């Protein structure tokens with residue numbers, strides 16, 4: 001049985017009955033285990049070495065609203081799976097005057113819900129969305145410390161480093177995505193008088209629920225193996241779950257599985273079901289495909305016995321059976337590799353092709369050209385250095401599509417069949433970047449994960465390593481990265497053997513690296529190693545293809561439905577400064593599509609309050625001349641689209657302006673007239689007209705000089 005929210009809710013209800021947790025019963029605080037005291041002591045040492053003050057109130061400034069919106073969008077999958085569980089968790093602890101918080105991997109609170117009385121007190125110490133609760137910002141606290149140790153953590157009363165936080169009792173559990181990456185923290189915080197011994201258990205169970213739900217949702221057309229060392233734990237939140245691809249490779253796992261298998265997420269993906277469980281995919285399909293199958297007893301490579309059940313998300317077991325029959329070589333190869341595959345050698349360090357739902361599909365470079373001249377130029381320049389071993393440095397504000405471009409470069413290169421490994425240097429806690437990048441040998445350090453792990457650099461072997469937010473890489477590590485790039489070999493932490501590695505490097509930043517060099521925050525030699533080709537992505541407000549991009553994203557969000565934006569919406573979109581760039585545009589459209597329900601037209605009523613405020617503020621502030629120069633938006637000024645118009649491949653306006661032939665304007669004539677008028681108004685300056693119309697110069701030429709029906 002899978003851990004369904006309902007079943008678990010019942011289990012939780014039962015488990016709390018004897019203690020009377022449902023009413024305001026509290027417990028006496030006792031350190032949960034001997035390791036707890038060490039954890040707190042080590043955290044206090046870290047805080048002291050960071051020169052944090054226990055007395056001075058820490059900085060509570062929350063993120064700006066637009067930055068919080070960006071952080072939430074970045075963590076959309078996490079929120080999607082966590083928020084329903086948070087609500088359920090709150091129901092369980094309602095009587096304890098506490099609150100439930102969700103943070104991202106940097107410790108920034110994304111969502112908080114809770115008891116009204118406590119919310120008022122909590123707001124004084126800024127347990128609120130947008131505020132950062134990492135250890136380096138707030139000292140020892142359950143969220144920050146759980147992020148460092150990657151284990152469930154309680155911090156009670158005066159265990160908090162900062163005195164102002166000592167009225168709190170907090171229980172946190174880290175959350176890992178289906179690939180084993182730490183992505184955030186779930187936390188319950190309340191007044192320390194309301195401490196309850198079962199809170200930590202509830203938080204841990206809720207975190208497991210989030211992870212299992214995410215993993216199960218993410219595993220399409222894959223077989224899932226649910227297992228445990230004890231048969232009676234099958235079907236509980238304690239069971240391990242791994243998803244297996246059609247070629248027998250392991251794709252994802254929950255934390256319980258990784259712990260039982262004693263593997264990191266990256267090492268898991270180098271294994272096959274045969275290698276780890278001693279049974280082929282075909283045998284599993286045969287056994288569990290029958291109606292009355294019973295759990296199987298399987299052996300792990302170290303001899304431990306486990307009990308396993310299997311589930312399948314997809315059209316049916318027979319699909320997997322067919323995949324198995326179609327790929328005898330893959331299975332033979334799988335059988336031949338057996339347990340040796342768990343050694344993380346560089347030539348086996350290729351990731352299997354990621355699960356189709358795990359990462360967004362990579363666009364081609366051509367698909368990034370939607371009519372903006374600066375983007376055209378970026379793509380042209382990037383194409384010239386493809387496969388020439390020239391590192392690319394992508395600069396641009398947040399959300400401008402830096403990672404999307406990096407994926408497109410990888411996709412267009414000879415390395416496309418190799419892995420694309422992205423490392424966000426800003427979102428990994430500073431203390432973990434080194435191990436995350438270079439990996440570590442078993443027993444290399446204490447206080448965090450103790451098993452060995454393959455670093456991201458080695459995982460990218462044969463493919464592309466994407467170093468996002470490179471400007472945030474700590475100075476000390478920059479020297480180490482430079483050495484790896486120069487010598488093309490990596491020595492994991494605690495290891496002695498250097499492993500050769502072949503990666504193509506793309507890095508990205510929103511920071512002016514040259515200024516960082518002047519301020520001695522970025523190494524000049526590393527800069528010159530990374531900047532073979534530097535490209536600058538334009539901010540959305542500078543792009544001339546807002547309408548084309550909007551159409552593309554709207555199509556993506558509508559999934560085949562017919563929807564258009566009305567004139568006022570388009571006017572506001574053109575006025576908006578888009579601080580979150582394309583990411584923000586995508587979010588605004590996604591929300592609007594959802595709010596529109598069955599309506600055929602998106603109106604101002606469907607837009608989020610945040611966006612409306614930003615756009616209206618800009619409109620209020622800008623001089624009348626700027627507003628007057630804004631091009632008329634054709635989409636909104638014409639009749640309702642007919643179904644056949646929706647498929648028009650052109651920009652938003654044109655897709656909606658088709659009119660019946662026979663005396664009235666054709667689509668082409670309307671476009672032609674609009675372009676001519678804009679050109680006349682711009683005094684014949686094609687660049688100005690292009691900018692005002694939101695299309696590229698090339699499109700202007702096409703619209704003016706190509707006959708109707710000619711290819712675009």
Ligand SMILES: Nc1ncnc2c1ncn2[C@@H]1O[C@H](COP(=O)(O)OP(=O)(O)OP(=O)(O)O)[C@@H](O)[C@H]1O
Nearest residue numbers: 368397398399400401402403404405468582583586
């Ligand atoms: N050309 C594009 N077409 C459609 N969607 C795009 C395009 N460029 C970016 N996006 C979307 O915008 C969002 C942000 O893109 P991406 O993560 O590549 O930006 P980024 O510059 O790397 O952001 P950050 O600096 O915050 O890491 C993603 O959801 C992506 O799918």
